[in-house]
Amino acid sequence: MRTLASLLWIGTLFLAVGWTLQREVSLHVSQPSLNATVAKNILLSVAYTCKGVPVIEWKHTAKWGTTKIAEWKPGTYTNISSSYRDRVNVYSNGSLQILNVAMRDSGYYLVTVTEEFGTTIYGTILLNVSEIRYEDLHFVAVFFAFLTAVSSILICLMWLCNKSLHLLQKERHPLTG
Ligand SMILES: *[C@@H]1O[C@H](CO)[C@@H](O)[C@H](O)[C@H]1NC(C)=O
Ligand SMILES: *[C@@H]1O[C@H](CO)[C@@H](O)[C@H](O)[C@H]1NC(C)=O
Ligand SMILES: *[C@@H]1O[C@H](CO)[C@@H](O)[C@H](O)[C@H]1NC(C)=O
Ligand SMILES: *[C@@H]1O[C@H](CO)[C@@H](O)[C@H](O)[C@H]1NC(C)=O
Numbered sequence: 001m002r003t004l005a006s007l008l009w010i011g012t013l014f015l016a017v018g019w020t021l022q023r024e025v026s027l028h029v030s031q032p033s034l035n036a037t038v039a040k041n042i043l044l045s046v047a048y049t050c051k052g053v054p055v056i057e058w059k060h061t062a063k064w065g066t067t068k069i070a071e072w073k074p075g076t077y078t079n080i081s082s083s084y085r086d087r088v089n090v091y092s093n094g095s096l097q098i099l100n101v102a103m104r105d106s107g108y109y110l111v112t113v114t115e116e117f118g119t120t121i122y123g124t125i126l127l128n129v130s131e132i133r134y135e136d137l138h139f140v141a142v143f144f145a146f147l148t149a150v151s152s153i154l155i156c157l158m159w160l161c162n163k164s165l166h167l168l169q170k171e172r173h174p175l176t177g
Helices: 002-023 134-176
Strands: 026-029 033-037 042-044 046-049 055-062 065-073 077-080 088-090 096-098 107-114 120-130
Touching: 026 107, 026 120, 033 042, 042 120, 046 120, 065 088, 077 088
Parallel strands: 033 120
Antiparallel strands: 026 046, 042 096, 055 065, 055 107, 065 077, 088 096, 107 120
């Protein structure tokens, strides 16, 4: 009789755990930190698993405070804050794309996935937007190389001109003298 009771207990426990697990949402964040340069488009890539269709919300936290970016329920509605309206794209897997990032877009991005029964799961991504661009440095290097080449050609030409002038003068000298 005692063993049957224990078995029942264990059975109930497994059912309860199974039920909890089944209801649970999970969230996978592709990259917890991102580096970008000004004017790039970035993808805050996440993917969730959930039984129903959850509500996804993204917020940005910086030194000056927290702003809500967007809230959407895939296939149902999409609500994007007015300050982000024309520069974000939302995806049904929970990812958020921000177009043309600026320095002030640096900071923490908090994503909240809430399923029907109210279970909530969070994820954060740290974005670092920097100004120095490798392409700029590359352009400057190419420009300097170009300037150096042009100036050496000019110096050569001047030297040649000088030489030919001297030669001309030398040739003329015997005639006049
Ligand atoms: C971002 O840049 C910092 C400093 O340059 C570096 O330590 C970090 O590894 C970079 N992160 C990624 C994801 O590239
Ligand atoms: C989410 O969807 C976007 C757009 O389809 C895709 O680029 C991104 O890789 C996806 N993220 C994950 C973690 O699967
Ligand atoms: C969208 O956001 C506005 C302003 O925050 C709010 O008034 C409205 O109820 C939201 N709509 C939905 C469907 O959440
Ligand atoms: C952000 O990026 C810049 C330039 O790559 C780097 O110097 C700085 O350490 C980074 N900051 C963080 C918090 O990763």
